[in-house]
Amino acid sequence: MGNRTRPVRGLAARAGGWSARHRWAAVGIWLLFVVLAMGIGGAVGRADVDQSDSLPGETRRASQIMDESGLEEPAGESVLIQAKDRGVKATDAEFRAVVDEVMAAVESTGKATRITSPYESDSVSKDGRTALVQFDMRGKAEDAAGEVEPVLDAVAGVQDKHDGLWIEEIGGASMQKEFDDAFGSDFQRAEYSAVPVAIGILLVAFGAVVAALVPVALAVTAIVATMGLMAIVSHLQPMSETANSVMLLVGLAVGVDYCLFYLRREREERAAGRDARTALEIAAATSGRAIIVSGVTVCVAMAGMLFTGLAEFEAMGLASLMVVAVAMVGSVTVLPALLSLLGHRVEKGRIPFLHPEKRRGAKKAAAANGGSANGSANGESRFWKRVLRTVLARPALSVVIAAGALLAVAAPALGMKTQNLTLDQEFGDSLPIVATYNRLNEAFPGGSEPAEVVVKARDINAPEVKAALADFREQAVSSGASRGPVEIKLREQQNIALISVPLVGGSDQDAAEKSLSLIRDEVRPATLGEVEGLEAPVTGQVAGSKDFNDQLVGAVTPVFAFVVVFAFLLMLLSFRSLTVAITSIVLNLLSVAAAYGILVAVFQHGWGASLVGAEGVGAIITWLPLFLFVILFGLSMDYHVFVVSRIREARLKGRTTKDAIEHGVVTTAGVVTSAAVIMVAVFAIFGTLSMQSMKQMGVGLAAAVLIDATIIRGVLLPATMALLGERNWYLPKWLDRMPDLTHDEAAVPEPRREEVAVGPRL
Numbered sequence: 001m002g003n004r005t006r007p008v009r010g011l012a013a014r015a016g017g018w019s020a021r022h023r024w025a026a027v028g029i030w031l032l033f034v035v036l037a038m039g040i041g042g043a044v045g046r047a048d049v050d051q052s053d054s055l056p057g058e059t060r061r062a063s064q065i066m067d068e069s070g071l072e073e074p075a076g077e078s079v080l081i082q083a084k085d086r087g088v089k090a091t092d093a094e095f096r097a098v099v100d101e102v103m104a105a106v107e108s109t110g111k112a113t114r115i116t117s118p119y120e121s122d123s124v125s126k127d128g129r130t131a132l133v134q135f136d137m138r139g140k141a142e143d144a145a146g147e148v149e150p151v152l153d154a155v156a157g158v159q160d161k162h163d164g165l166w167i168e169e170i171g172g173a174s175m176q177k178e179f180d181d182a183f184g185s186d187f188q189r190a191e192y193s194a195v196p197v198a199i200g201i202l203l204v205a206f207g208a209v210v211a212a213l214v215p216v217a218l219a220v221t222a223i224v225a226t227m228g229l230m231a232i233v234s235h236l237q238p239m240s241e242t243a244n245s246v247m248l249l250v251g252l253a254v255g256v257d258y259c260l261f262y263l264r265r266e267r268e269e270r271a272a273g274r275d276a277r278t279a280l281e282i283a284a285a286t287s288g289r290a291i292i293v294s295g296v297t298v299c300v301a302m303a304g305m306l307f308t309g310l311a312e313f314e315a316m317g318l319a320s321l322m323v324v325a326v327a328m329v330g331s332v333t334v335l336p337a338l339l340s341l342l343g344h345r346v347e348k349g350r351i352p353f354l355h356p357e358k359r360r361g362a363k364k365a366a367a368a369n370g371g372s373a374n375g376s377a378n379g380e381s382r383f384w385k386r387v388l389r390t391v392l393a394r395p396a397l398s399v400v401i402a403a404g405a406l407l408a409v410a411a412p413a414l415g416m417k418t419q420n421l422t423l424d425q426e427f428g429d430s431l432p433i434v435a436t437y438n439r440l441n442e443a444f445p446g447g448s449e450p451a452e453v454v455v456k457a458r459d460i461n462a463p464e465v466k467a468a469l470a471d472f473r474e475q476a477v478s479s480g481a482s483r484g485p486v487e488i489k490l491r492e493q494q495n496i497a498l499i500s501v502p503l504v505g506g507s508d509q510d511a512a513e514k515s516l517s518l519i520r521d522e523v524r525p526a527t528l529g530e531v532e533g534l535e536a537p538v539t540g541q542v543a544g545s546k547d548f549n550d551q552l553v554g555a556v557t558p559v560f561a562f563v564v565v566f567a568f569l570l571m572l573l574s575f576r577s578l579t580v581a582i583t584s585i586v587l588n589l590l591s592v593a594a595a596y597g598i599l600v601a602v603f604q605h606g607w608g609a610s611l612v613g614a615e616g617v618g619a620i621i622t623w624l625p626l627f628l629f630v631i632l633f634g635l636s637m638d639y640h641v642f643v644v645s646r647i648r649e650a651r652l653k654g655r656t657t658k659d660a661i662e663h664g665v666v667t668t669a670g671v672v673t674s675a676a677v678i679m680v681a682v683f684a685i686f687g688t689l690s691m692q693s694m695k696q697m698g699v700g701l702a703a704a705v706l707i708d709a710t711i712i713r714g715v716l717l718p719a720t721m722a723l724l725g726e727r728n729w730y731l732p733k734w735l736d737r738m739p740d741l742t743h744d745e746a747a748v749p750e751p752r753r754e755e756v757a758v759g760p761r762l
Contacts, residue, residue, distance in 0.1 A: 012292050016284025016336040020277065026337035030330060034225040041228030049238040049311045055539075056310060057547035058520075062454040062539035069456075069494040074113070074136035075144035077171030079106065079155055080440050081118075082130040084164055089128040090118065098162055102133050105154040111147055113138050122485045123444075130443035137173050144173035145180060152177070168436040175423070178433050190689060194249070194682045195220065198256055201681060205674035209349025211263065214338060219255025222330050223248055226323040233318065243315035250631065251323035252682060254298060257638050257675040258331035261287045263346075264671040266339055276343055280336055288332045290645040293574040294638050295328030297567055301634030304563040308555040308626065310548070317630070324634075384669035384714060388662050391719050398719035402711050406594045409707075413596035417604055418552075419509045419619045420545035421692055422449070428616065430690050445483060445504060449512070449541040451519055453499035455528060456535045460495040464531050469497060472527040476501050481518035503542060509619075512542045549622050559626060563633055564589075571641075573739055579730045580644060583720055588636045591712050592629055595704035599624070603696050612687060612699055621693040624700065632704045635679070639713050643668050647721070657725055661718045669714070676709030 019026040055063055066073065079102050081095070088095060099118060106112045118124050118131035125131070137144040137151075152169055159167040195216060202212035226247060230239050265287040269279035302324060305317025339346060391398045423437045453472075457465045473486045487500040501519060505511025520538050528536040564585055571581040601607045603617045647664030651657060680702045687698030721728050 010285055010289050012288030012332045013281065013285040015332045016280060016288050019333050019335075019337040020280050020284075020340040023337035023340045026334050027341070030221070030334035030337075034221050034228075037225040037228035037232075039228070041231030044231055044235065046231040047234040047238045049240045049315055055544060055547070056551035058537035059539045059544045059547045061535070062452070062537040065454050065456050065496070065535065065537070069491070069496055071491060071494055071496065072140060073498070074138070075141040075148075075171065075173040076134065076136055077112070077148070077151070077169060077173055078135075078440070079133040079167065079169050080130065080436060080443070081133065082166040082439055082443065084166065086127075086129060088164070090124045090131040091128065095131070095165075098158070098165060098167070099131060099133060101161075102155065102158050102167060105158050106133065106135055106151055109150040109154050111138055111151050112136065121487070125443040126483075127443075130439070132440075132444070141172070145176035148173040148177055166436075166439060168433075168439075170433060170436045170440060175433055178431055190685045193685055194252055197681045197685065198252060198678050201674065201678045202256070202260070203351060205260075205670075205677075206263075207351050208347045209351070210342065211267075211346050214263065214335070214342075214346065215256045215259030218259045218330050218335060218338075219252050219327060222255045222323060222327040223251040226251060226319070226326050229322050229326070230319055233322070237314060237318050238311060239315045239319060240312055242312060243319040246316045246631075247319040247323045249682065249686075250302075250320045250635075251327060253635065253679045254295070254324050254638065255327035255330070256678055258291045258295070258327055259335055260671055260675050260678075261291060261642055262331055262335050263339070264674075267346075268667070276340070280339060284332070284336060286645065286649055287642070288336075290642045291328055291331050293570065293645070294641040295324055295331075297570050297637040297641065298324045298634035299328075300566040300570060301563050301630050301637070304559040304630045305627075307558045307562055308552065310551055310555070313623070313627070316627070320631070320634075385662070385666045387714060388665055388718060391715055392658060392662060392722050395719040395722035398715055399723065402716040402719065403590070406590050406707070406711060406716075409601075410590070410593035410597035412600040412605060413593060415604075416596065416600050416625065417619045418549060418622045418625060420541070420548065420622050421617070421619065422509060425617050425619065426692050427690060428613075428692075444502060449503070451501040451503055451516055451538050451540040451543055453501065453519075453524070453528075453536050453538050455497040455499065457495050457497075457531065458533050460490060460492055460497055465497075465534065468528045468531050468534070469499070472499065472523060475523045475527055476519060479518050479523050480504060481515040481523060509542065509545065513546055516542050516546060545622065552622060552626055556626060559630065563630060567633065567637065572735075574641070575644065575648060576731050576738075577729050578732060578735065579724055579728050580648075583717075583724075584637075584640055584644070587712050587717060587720070588633050588640065590716075591636050591704055591708045592632045594707050595628060595632060595700050596625065598703045599628075599696060599700045602699065603692070612695060613690075614692060614695060614699075617692050617696075621696055624693070624696055627697070628700050628704070631701065632708075635705065636708050636712075638675070639672050639709055640717070643672065643713050643717065651729070657728060658722055661721050665714065665718050672709050672713060676705055679705045 081090075081098060081102060083089070083095065090096075090099075096119075103115050103117065107115055112135040115133065115135040116123075118133060121132075121134060123132040123134060137148060139147060152174060155167060155169045159165075198219075199212055199216050202215060203209065206212050227244070230244070230247065233239070262283055266279050266283040269282045270276065274282065299321045302317050302321040305313045305320075308314065308317075424434050427434050455465075455469070459465065469488055473488060476482045476486050477484050481504060482501050483504060484502065486502075489498045489500075490496075491498065503512045503515035503519075505513075505515050516538065524536055524538070528534055567588075568581050568585050571584045572578065575581065599620055602609050602612060603614050604619060606615060606618075609615045609617070643664055646668050647660050650660035650663045655663060683698050683701035683705065685698065686694050687702060689695055689698070
């Protein structure tokens with residue numbers, strides 16, 4: 001009968017079999033798909049998230065009013081002039097002369113309009129040593145960052161002449177330019193360096209150039225195709241640069257992982273003596289199925305972001321979902337075709353120093369029989385075998401120690417504080433403009449990030465409206481919400497008034513939010529709220545942060561419920577075990593909780609913060625907890641599904657549960673370790689960036705994946721399954737009627753004696 005398997009019903013096995021038989025067609029279809037997706041996407045262009053759609057609550061309504069009225073507020077800039085000697089005052093003649101010099105320098109660039117003297121706008125600090133020259137950039141606000149350089153140069157020229165003063169420009173345009181200059185290339189380097197890092201780790205894992213390049217090539221083509229699909233889909237669901245970066249990270253991680261799972265299993269079967277066709281069939285029926293189960297589970301987790309009600313999150317969720325789906329399809333279709341085409345040439349470009357003599361000897365012995373041995377003939381890891389023996393000998397103690405350690409690591413998360421990071425929190429002292437920001441906040445508390453009230457009335461010049469505006473200005477200060485000055489700009493043609501209110505608290509987010517609450521809950525209802533038909537949403541950086549936080553808090557429950565419930569159902573249908581489904585969810589939640597604890601300990605409490613350059617942050621960026629939950633819950637399923645599938649496969653072949661656990665963990669340990677190292681390395685690159693929000697994302701993801709691949713999959717999962725024994729496969733009779741998504745991957749015969757690799761077991 002030869003070395004053939006009996007037919008399997010699984011989708012992955014059928015797809016892999018077809019691709020191996022029609023390999024050129026499979027590769028051609030894949031390349032055509034990638035080219036068409038990228039070509040059509042490039043032709044239609046990408047529609048990005050509109051600012052008004054990306055904002056929540058009152059902040060969104062304020063932006064909508066501005067859009068509907070056709071008003072385009074220019075980018076506002078300020079030049080801070082501050083005496084270094086506390087004895088020098090802004091009223092001094094020499095100081096006034098410098099103010100005039102600054103105004104003339106700004107005006108001479110031709111880039112500024114509405115240049116206002118601090119003596120006319122009451123923009124002199126209470127201690128009298130600081131003044132603000134305020135102006136607007138000409139043209140559209142979104143173009144201001146590219147036009148502000150001549151003004152910055154002019155201000156710097158005045159500064160060079162006056163050592164006794166700080167003369168510094170700050171505003172939306174100047175800050176954006178400094179961010180772009182400092183971190184634009186930083187982000188690109190991080191994204192582009194991820195691919196070489198992945199290739200380097202795969203070279204170590206496989207010891208062969210071709211075998212290392214295949215997973216990266218599949219992942220990159222999946223990313224390229226998804227970029228085209230994102231452009232097409234963006235006309236229904238707008239995308240963003242952030243969504244593009246997240247897609248690249250997730251696509252590289254899962255794309256390489258899926259190919260790694262498949263390729264290692266095919267290699268393992270050839271090392272055991274299978275012929276090339278049978279090895280591919282077995283890899284398709286086992287690893288291919290695990291990839292589909294994992295991919296669908298990850299897609300479900302990513303879909304959870306669609307329930308946040310925030311356009312930026314919806315874009316990230318949809319982009320991540322698409323790249324995972326594309327990578328999954330590519331792994332079970334074009335990868336078998338490539339492996340069939342390459343055959344033993346997948347081992348081309350071996351790197352000798354990565355292969356000890358005894359391992360090379362095993363390879364030669366296996367090659368004589370048409371196989372390839374990388375490590376042991378059965379792919380088992382000696383290190384994890386020793387660990388497993390200890391864990392399985394005392395499973396209860398192992399559960400207590402491992403779970404206790406993870407709960408202790410997770411404990412700091414109970415005091416998590418989230419907020420949109422202020423400029424000094426985000427960048428520390430890495431940018432010169434941060435010092436300007438701090439001086440501005442000290443001299444004019446709240447002046448760098450004022451609340452903005454957008455007032456829309458039927459007639460902005462109506463007596464009752466003017467009286468309400470005057471009352472609002474007076475009560476904003478008398479209530480203690482602001483120390484002033486409260487500025488009102490009328491746009492009579494559009495019947496709109498714009499009120500700028502510096503909040504007491506300044507860069508102290510908690511204190512500033514209390515001031516914001518006073519404005520929204522007391523001052524506004526008592527003044528502007530008395531005018532019928534008048535709208536007055538409050539926006540600004542502090543308001544945006546609070547509205548964003550409130551929106552995310554409201555989204556936690558539906559997102560959490562959706563991800564957990566659907567992941568549970570998928571695991572139940574895929575493994576037909578209530579126990580496996582429950583333990584999968586519990587272990588993944590424990591992994592996420594541990595990641596939260598590490599984030600809070602490092603970035604909020606400052607424990608070990610100097611090791612990652614995170615001193616003085618004191619909070620977690622608002623969007624990160626929910627983002628991490630969705631991403632980590634999905635990525636954790638990669639390893640979990642792969643390991644549990646191997647355990648189930650061994651159990652179906654007749655092994656005892658304990659033997660099946662040991663076999664499943666030690667035979668998958670190598671590939672899980674390689675996959676985890678790639679993910680940790682890629683995510684750690686983002687942990688090296690200067691922006692604290694990106695650093696938090698990188699550190700959180702890297703720490704969680706490391707914990708997941710070691711403590712969870714290497715200790716806690718096998719120990720828990722050993723304690724449960726045969727109850728691992730428990731399925732109530734009333735659930736027996738549910739759809740059966742399993743198949744007979746266990747029906748793989750042992751290789752014929754003469755085909756077994758004769759190399760030594762390593």
